[in-house]
Amino acid sequence: MNRLAKFGIVVALLFVFVAVFAPWIAGQDVGLTDLGRRYLAPSSKHWFGTDATGRDVFARVVFGARISLTVGLTVVIVSSIIGTLLGAFAGYYGGWFDRIMSGYVFNVFLAFPGLLLAIALVAFLGAGINKLIFALCVIGWVGYARLIRGQVLKVREYDFVQAARAMGAGDFRILVRHILPNAIQPLIVQASLGMAGAVLSEASLSFLGLGVPPPAPSWGVMIEEARDLSTLQIAPHVLFFPGLAIALTVLAFNFMGDGLREYLDPKQRLR
Amino acid sequence: MKHKLFGTLRRLIILLLVVWTVVSLVTILIELVPGDPAVAVLGDQATPEQIAQFREKHGLDRPSFFFSFSADANGERRFRWNGFDNRYTEYWRGILHGDMGRSFRTDRPVIDLIRERYPATIELAFAALLVAVIIAIPLGVVAGSNRNGLIDNVASVVALVGISLPGFVMGPMLVYVFAVKLGWLAPSGWFEWSDIVLPAVTLGAALSAILTRMVRSSVIEELSEDYVRTARAKGLSNRKVLYKHVLKNGLIPVVTIIGLQLGVLLAGAIITEKIFAWPGIGLLLVDDGINKRDYRVVQGCVLVVSVTYIIANSLTDMIYRWLDPRIRVS
Numbered sequence: 001m002n003r004l005a006k007f008g009i010v011v012a013l014l015f016v017f018v019a020v021f022a023p024w025i026a027g028q029d030v031g032l033t034d035l036g037r038r039y040l041a042p043s044s045k046h047w048f049g050t051d052a053t054g055r056d057v058f059a060r061v062v063f064g065a066r067i068s069l070t071v072g073l074t075v076v077i078v079s080s081i082i083g084t085l086l087g088a089f090a091g092y093y094g095g096w097f098d099r100i101m102s103g104y105v106f107n108v109f110l111a112f113p114g115l116l117l118a119i120a121l122v123a124f125l126g127a128g129i130n131k132l133i134f135a136l137c138v139i140g141w142v143g144y145a146r147l148i149r150g151q152v153l154k155v156r157e158y159d160f161v162q163a164a165r166a167m168g169a170g171d172f173r174i175l176v177r178h179i180l181p182n183a184i185q186p187l188i189v190q191a192s193l194g195m196a197g198a199v200l201s202e203a204s205l206s207f208l209g210l211g212v213p214p215p216a217p218s219w220g221v222m223i224e225e226a227r228d229l230s231t232l233q234i235a236p237h238v239l240f241f242p243g244l245a246i247a248l249t250v251l252a253f254n255f256m257g258d259g260l261r262e263y264l265d266p267k268q269r270l271r
Numbered sequence: 272m273k274h275k276l277f278g279t280l281r282r283l284i285i286l287l288l289v290v291w292t293v294v295s296l297v298t299i300l301i302e303l304v305p306g307d308p309a310v311a312v313l314g315d316q317a318t319p320e321q322i323a324q325f326r327e328k329h330g331l332d333r334p335s336f337f338f339s340f341s342a343d344a345n346g347e348r349r350f351r352w353n354g355f356d357n358r359y360t361e362y363w364r365g366i367l368h369g370d371m372g373r374s375f376r377t378d379r380p381v382i383d384l385i386r387e388r389y390p391a392t393i394e395l396a397f398a399a400l401l402v403a404v405i406i407a408i409p410l411g412v413v414a415g416s417n418r419n420g421l422i423d424n425v426a427s428v429v430a431l432v433g434i435s436l437p438g439f440v441m442g443p444m445l446v447y448v449f450a451v452k453l454g455w456l457a458p459s460g461w462f463e464w465s466d467i468v469l470p471a472v473t474l475g476a477a478l479s480a481i482l483t484r485m486v487r488s489s490v491i492e493e494l495s496e497d498y499v500r501t502a503r504a505k506g507l508s509n510r511k512v513l514y515k516h517v518l519k520n521g522l523i524p525v526v527t528i529i530g531l532q533l534g535v536l537l538a539g540a541i542i543t544e545k546i547f548a549w550p551g552i553g554l555l556l557v558d559d560g561i562n563k564r565d566y567r568v569v570q571g572c573v574l575v576v577s578v579t580y581i582i583a584n585s586l587t588d589m590i591y592r593w594l595d596p597r598i599r600v601s
Contacts, residue, residue: 103285108292113580114538120573123561124303200437204542207439208557220439227443227546229458232451239447243440251435 005259011252012195018062019069026059030217039235048241052225057238060217061245067218068249071129072198075136076191082137083144084180084187090145091152092175102149109142115201122210132211136201140194147190151183158182189261196253203246219246286585290578297574298362301566302335311564312375329372329567330361362570371571376563381571384555389575391461392551395543396536398467399475400529406479411486416494416509426483433480438539442473442546459548470547474539478532485528530587534580552576 034054042049048057090101118135125131164174205211206220214221219242226239309325326332334353371381414426450458457466541553552572560569
């Protein structure tokens with residue numbers, strides 16, 4: 001498989017590992033402030049140094065992974081389930097439901113650029129991790145729905161589906177046992193890319209103050225706190241480490257998704 | 272001919288329907304606020320008179336929609352018809368007259384605030400586009416024509432950095448290098464022409480990565496075409512072949528990508544403006560709107576940005592259909 005994809009999978013697994021075992025890896029109490037030890041440079045005691053209130057940056061980055069994983073995983077799972085259900089229904093049964101879905105509903109959600117709808121939702125609903133997840137799911141389900149709909153449209157014309165129907169299989173059985181297993185490969189790719197997007201969105205919204213509120217160690221919050229000029233002048237490492245964490249994680253899931261897409265492409269397999 | 276006309280009409284109707292839905296969603300957003308928006312803005316200490324006055328001024332005393340399910344005196348939920356004078360129609364009526372309400376905080380018409388700030392965002396978006404194109408076209412052309420050469424590998428790294436570093440990471444890092452360490456450029460604000468450089472680079476980085484890859488693969492594809500061999504056989508120099516023929520054909524998908532990425536630019540501008548305190552509509556949305564609970568301003572910003580995005584997408588779609596002769600002729 002693609003070298004970059006392997007790198008992606010390794011880093012992604014590392015990210016999950018760090019997030020799950022955060023309390024054991026971090027060692028120090030995440031919220032422990034120590035105003036006598038502010039802005040310390042990285043050392044053997046504080047691997048990533050300390051921040052504006054003396055908190056250990058390494059511990060915060062590690063727990064930030066936990067926040068990113070929680071939000072990312074939840075968003076991907078929920079929106080992929082909703083998207084798959086609606087997309088499969090639209091693709092299989094067609095008719096007015098499909099026309100409304102693909103012609104109208106999809107376009108409405110896609111009419112909002114990027115994070116704008118999520119920003120608007122959180123702006124009015126209020127900040128907090130649950131509302132953040134809700135907002136990201138609202139903008140996330142469409143991608144999966146479109147994908148699954150396309151796949152179902154393609155697969156339902158295949159011979160083995162006609163055969164199953166001729167043998168008397170009901171709609172539900174056909175969908176679940178025949179169509180969906182064949183539609184699932186692009187879904188995995190989409191989920192991986194979706195994870196990258198969700199992590200990035202969580203960090204972006206938290207950066208704007210619309211996601212996980214401080215003092216939670218979200219990577220986005222950490223960057224927001226670290227970017228003012230006085231901090232940059234004396235302690236750029238407070239910005240650098242969460243930034244690196246975000247970049248690596250997003251990159252990893254992107255590579256993984258791209259690599260999986262290449263790997264699962266039947267045209268490649270024939271070689 | 273009739274078939275094509277039907278298709279265009281159908282697309283137009285769907286477009287109008289989508290615009291209507293988007294605008295309606297924005298008008299309804301204010302209903303999501305938990306509690307009373309008036310209290311959220313005025314604070315707990317406000318007197319009932321102040322709250323009533325505020326609600327009347329901003330049209331919040333009207334019912335929210337044509338009908339509602341409100342609890343009556345017995346606590347039971349009943350269907351109620353509220354008539355045509357409600358917040359929804361009021362906001363619509365206002366928009367059709369160019370009135371987006373008044374800011375909850377400053378009482379200024381929202382449309383004025385937007386008119387003041389929007390040009391800055393447009394300038395930033397175009398500057399970012401310029402940065403992306405200036406980087407991507409030469410880099411992509413050279414990388415594509417010298418596959419696996421040094422420039423190609425450099426281009427791959429640059430593209431990687433562009434897509435992996437989100438704006439709010441790259442921006443502060445650029446500020447650190449160019450403003451703090453080197454002192455060449457200002458870290459924020461918009462006072463001189465050079466202040467646009469860092470924000471434009473930050474915003475345009477991701478786009479330049481995508482465009483570079485696109486130009487590169489486009490060039491590679493075109494270079495293997497027959498007409499290139501013909502041109503070379505005719506004796507045209509390599510450079511002439513590249514710029515006169517390959518680039519012209521290779522640019523069509525690039526134009527489409529740019530059109531599609533406009534939305535990403537608009538959304539990214541929000542974050543970039545926050546990083547660099549760039550006085551555009553994104554900063555208005557975040558600082559003056561959301562952080563100050565000025566929901567009218569938020570509504571106005573979301574409305575303007577989404578409608579811009581829809582229009583840009585439709586235009587791109589039309590241009591693409593017009594450009595691609597296969598679609599035209601069919």
